[in-house]
Amino acid sequence: MFDFIPEEAVWAILIIVIIYLLKVILSPAKDFVPTKVVQKPVYEKRDYSLEEIKDFKGIDETKPIFIAIKGKIYDVTAKKTTYGPGGSYHLFAGNDATVCLAKSSFEEVDLNQPWTNQSLEELTADQKDSLKNWIDFFSERYTLVGNVKTE
Numbered sequence: 001m002f003d004f005i006p007e008e009a010v011w012a013i014l015i016i017v018i019i020y021l022l023k024v025i026l027s028p029a030k031d032f033v034p035t036k037v038v039q040k041p042v043y044e045k046r047d048y049s050l051e052e053i054k055d056f057k058g059i060d061e062t063k064p065i066f067i068a069i070k071g072k073i074y075d076v077t078a079k080k081t082t083y084g085p086g087g088s089y090h091l092f093a094g095n096d097a098t099v100c101l102a103k104s105s106f107e108e109v110d111l112n113q114p115w116t117n118q119s120l121e122e123l124t125a126d127q128k129d130s131l132k133n134w135i136d137f138f139s140e141r142y143t144l145v146g147n148v149k150t151e
């Protein structure tokens with residue numbers, strides 16, 4: 001039936017199949033490693049002060065990761081690799097990122113910068129646009145936790 005296949009090739013294929021089957025049969029069963037189950041952090045949906053959210057940076061894995069933007073707090077725990085320790089945007093975690101996002105800045109001075117509606121009016125048109133786009137991004141993608149409580 002397979003006359004067109006040279007006999008050597010048939011033998012070669014047969015040997016490969018036998019070696020593969022022997023490998024499968026003889027290799028020791030891999031130890032069962034249970035995957036680490038990380039419980040989704042439970043938290044109250046309420047207003048938090050900026051002081052309170054400092055604990056929500058992803059350092060304590062039992063707590064969620066929050067970011068405050070223009071008076072709203074978002075739960076970004078779903079993106080732990082981005083916002084948790086070692087993540088590219090960990091800087092924003094547990095902080096008010098309003099001015100950083102408006103100015104495309106990673107500078108400490110812009111983090112938790114106390115803004116007012118009036119100070120945001122002084123941003124350039126591009127910065128206002130950028131902030132608006134980020135707010136749209138966060139509100140579409142992440143759960144709103146509450147407002148920033150003003151003490």
Ligand code: HEM
Nearest residue numbers: 076079081082088089092100101102103104105106134141
């Ligand atoms: C050279 C400039 C930049 C590069 C190459 C860059 C690259 C990236 C990449 C690859 C992502 C996707 C990350 C992920 O999904 O894990 C991302 C997301 C993001 N970037 Fe940047 N970025 C830059 C500048 C900035 C600046 C200046 C800001 C604000 C200050 C910023 C804020 C963000 C934020 C908030 C996200 C969203 C992460 C999320 O929630 O999914 N980026 N960026």
